[in-house]
Amino acid sequence: MKFTQTERYILSAGVLTALCSFGALAADHEAPLNKDQVEGRVEETKSKVKEVIDDKGLEVEGNVQKNLGKAQKGYGDIKQDIKEGK
Template sequence: MNKNQVSGRVEQAKGAVKEVAGKAVGNASLQAEGNVQKNMGKAEKNFGDAREHAKDKAKDAVDKL
């Protein structure tokens, strides 16, 4: 697990909390901010997943040499 995966998951969770809180209190701005933060976290997590996958594939290729 790399730092992008961890950071992305944290931001995704914080965004989800903001989104729910905004919805609960009727604050559309907070809800939208949470949605954006959640999606940015998801993108960062996916980037980290791709990095990890690439690293694993590179290691497998080196091991085959």
């Protein structure tokens, strides 16, 4: 699959934003992020990449992946809250 220069910039910006947000999110937690929190955020980031590509199939797949990532991240957040006694 070939990307235009603009698509490469968008993808790069998305990846950098995601990496920066992991650090900010980790700083908000007293304990390190658990596996489900990290994997959920990774899935959300991968979905954003698929959504910007001009392919209807990948866009739909990205939307589904985003929702699955949100669910997994939410599950990880609940686990973290229970662990911290909130």
